[in-house]
Amino acid sequence: MRSATFARRMALVKKWGFSPVSLDKLYEQHQAGQYNKNTLVITIDDGWAAIEQGMLPTLKKFGFNATLYLSTYFVFNQRPIFKLSCFYLFWKHKRPFIMANNSCLKPYTDAKELTVHQLLQLSAQLGSASEQTILLELAACFGEDIQRWPQTGKFMFLTPEKVSELAEQGLAIELHTHRHKFSELNLQDAAVEITNNRAYISQLTGKNPQHFCYPSGEYHSEQLNILNELNIKTATTTENELVNKRRGLLTLPRLVDSDRVSELEFEAELTGVMTLLRAAVATFKRGDR
Numbered sequence: 424m425r426s427a428t429f430a431r432r433m434a435l436v437k438k439w440g441f442s443p444v445s446l447d448k449l450y451e452q453h454q455a456g457q458y459n460k461n462t463l464v465i466t467i468d469d470g471w472a473a474i475e476q477g478m479l480p481t482l483k484k485f486g487f488n489a490t491l492y493l494s495t496y497f498v499f500n501q502r503p504i505f506k507l508s509c510f511y512l513f514w515k516h517k518r519p520f521i522m523a524n525n526s527c528l529k530p531y532t533d534a535k536e537l538t539v540h541q542l543l544q545l546s547a548q549l550g551s552a553s554e555q556t557i558l559l560e561l562a563a564c565f566g567e568d569i570q571r572w573p574q575t576g577k578f579m580f581l582t583p584e585k586v587s588e589l590a591e592q593g594l595a596i597e598l599h600t601h602r603h604k605f606s607e608l609n610l611q612d613a614a615v616e617i618t619n620n621r622a623y624i625s626q627l628t629g630k631n632p633q634h635f636c637y638p639s640g641e642y643h644s645e646q647l648n649i650l651n652e653l654n655i656k657t658a659t660t661t662e663n664e665l666v667n668k669r670r671g672l673l674t675l676p677r678l679v680d681s682d683r684v685s686e687l688e689f690e691a692e693l694t695g696v697m698t699l700l701r702a703a704v705a706t707f708k709r710g711d712r
């Protein structure tokens with residue numbers, strides 16, 4: 424989302440009288456049996472460095488509470504995020520990648536040049552240890568100075584120091600797994616992802632995070648037990664809906680906002696008009712049968 428769009432959204436949230444609160448407050452209201460009418464929780468996923476310039480000044484300006492669901496692996500392993508960097512380079516230069524004779528990919532293909540999808544397929548076979556080498560080859564081919572990306576924060580995650588600083592300024596840092604993996608893992612590995620994530624966040628913030636967001640919003644129902652065992656208070660999906668008091672705390676829906684959502688749709692979602700419409704369509708379909 425562009426920072427200008429985010430700033431406009433926050434101005435609307437202010438204008439319409441919502442009060443952004445922490446997830447702890449949301450949890451308290453749920454336990455008390457009733458959400459306050461204008462309760463709103465602002466959540467940001469993953470931990471991109473760009474949120475510092477793009478979102479935090481606006482949040483500060485309005486004095487809004489916000490929560491960052493942080494995946495910690497790329498905080499501690501500072502390098503440009505591979506897949507996104509590849510898409511960006513191919514998009515910017517609008518041509519295939521021509522492999523040098525000494526390319527690390529040569530032994531795995533007869534092709535002389537690759538599209539982004541062919542490249543990603545090949546690199547998946549090689550594993551994540553080769554990603555940085557491949558990215559450097561791409562940068563050489565396209566004439567990009569990616570050595571400078573870490574300083575500019577391009578396609579990078581927040582640094583450990585920055586996470587600590589933002590937490591101190593009041594941004595709530597919560598769980599999103601260490602490696603942004605959950606639904607594809609078995610129960611034990613999924614639990615380890617959260618435990619590791621929690622340990623790293625505690626190290627950075629001095630707090631014990633108790634709220635979770637499913638990576639990509641995906642989970643299996645048997646995985647909910649893990650969250651209970653780990654004393655997770657709330658867990659958030661990407662199901663586009665408003666929260667109501669009948670919803671379980673471990674499968675909270677939320678409105679996923681982006682540049683593709685118009686201001687009118689944003690208003691319709693926040694005010695519950697879209698919830699009513701979806702319910703009406705569901706009733707109509709049931710009646711149809």
Ligand SMILES: [Zn+2]
Pocket residue numbers: 468469599603637638639
């Ligand atoms: Zn995510």
